[in-house]
Amino acid sequence: MSSTFPEEKLDPRVKRTRQLLEQAFLDVVSQKGFQSVSVQDITGKAGVNRATFYAHFPDKYALLDYSVRQGFRQELEKRTLNVCTFSIENLRALIITVCEFISNASSHCNPPSPQFESVMETQVKAQLQELIQNWIQKLGSDVDPKIASTATSWAIYGLAMQWSHDKSKKRPSAEKFTDDVLPLIAGNLSLMQPA
Amino acid sequence: MSSTFPEEKLDPRVKRTRQLLEQAFLDVVSQKGFQSVSVQDITGKAGVNRATFYAHFPDKYALLDYSVRQGFRQELEKRTLNVCTFSIENLRALIITVCEFISNASSHCNPPSPQFESVMETQVKAQLQELIQNWIQKLGSDVDPKIASTATSWAIYGLAMQWSHDKSKKRPSAEKFTDDVLPLIAGNLSLMQPA
């Protein structure tokens, strides 16, 4: 039903291979960082033939894309944010999810890589935008879904980035931070009841 | 080199399939017990086609055989008991290994099954016998390796079974129990220096 399921009934072998590659990819990236990792490293760790890798992904950048997209999607699904309607509580959960995802993912790439960060930004914002646009459309609000969802997804990502880059001792928890910025985002959405 | 490695360079696909089946088997057996578990349960859990199961094993009993053999072998390899020579310390480690393996394996089958116990006895004793025979032969002792290893493997298994079936509060630890019976087994082997 949902547009976010292009892959549901897939050949078990394909599913297995992709999972193996994804897991191996995360493992080796957390050890060597993204730049210095090779396709051979990944397939070796995964126990998958190198030719098979290229049957699924053109290169390691495509696998990075896939992994990030998949990872963030699973976080959304875990909290059932992909199958719900708009509410302040869900918006709050969404922002917290983004904060934790960015923070967690970044720490899993040693040393940090601009490529990695860039792909993460692209993929996460894309899914954010799609999800929020869906929320708005189901609301039947009079705001332009495309415009509002774009602005909101960028805003959320930017705030989450800033929060995750804050290495000071006084950085608040993701929940606390989210509560601070929640009114701003919600107002930005123009979805709260106007006074 | 070692005779205990009939499978070293195996097609990655078959290695993968067997691991999946073995893991799924252990999972479902610990949930439903061995008797009531079906091939469909196993393959379903493993995400492996049912026809593929039969390409590897004639039935679930064969998989039970394989799993037990594999499991015990891995315990031996973990302690490098498969690539060492005889010594009292290694004999001690071996007995402890058997005690813990039996105790652990039995508790992973709910409800307990006579089939399960029987297969475990056969497989464990067979590997014990092979290993001890190897030890004796490398010693160049004058005892008959076949005879001595058979008696010793039976003795060890019997003692370990008795220990693992002892559900009383005063059951000693596997290490303590082993220290108690170690002189007996070693003497049985006639491998200690005669007075």
Place this chain on the structure above:
DNA sequence: TCGATTCTGTTGGATAAGCAACACTGGAGC
């Protein structure tokens, strides 16, 4: 700069795994 090594993509043919269908068995319930 050059040679050597390592990694990258790609190919053709071999093999394992998936799938849908089939006949068969054995037990549960009527």
Place this chain on the structure above:
DNA sequence: GCTCCAGTGTTGCTTATCCAACAGAATCGA
């Protein structure tokens, strides 16, 4: 007795993965 149902093995065909080999790009040390 009977049917019904769920599990078992087995089959022919399709598809994904493996493997060895290859040529070209990139990296590195002398």
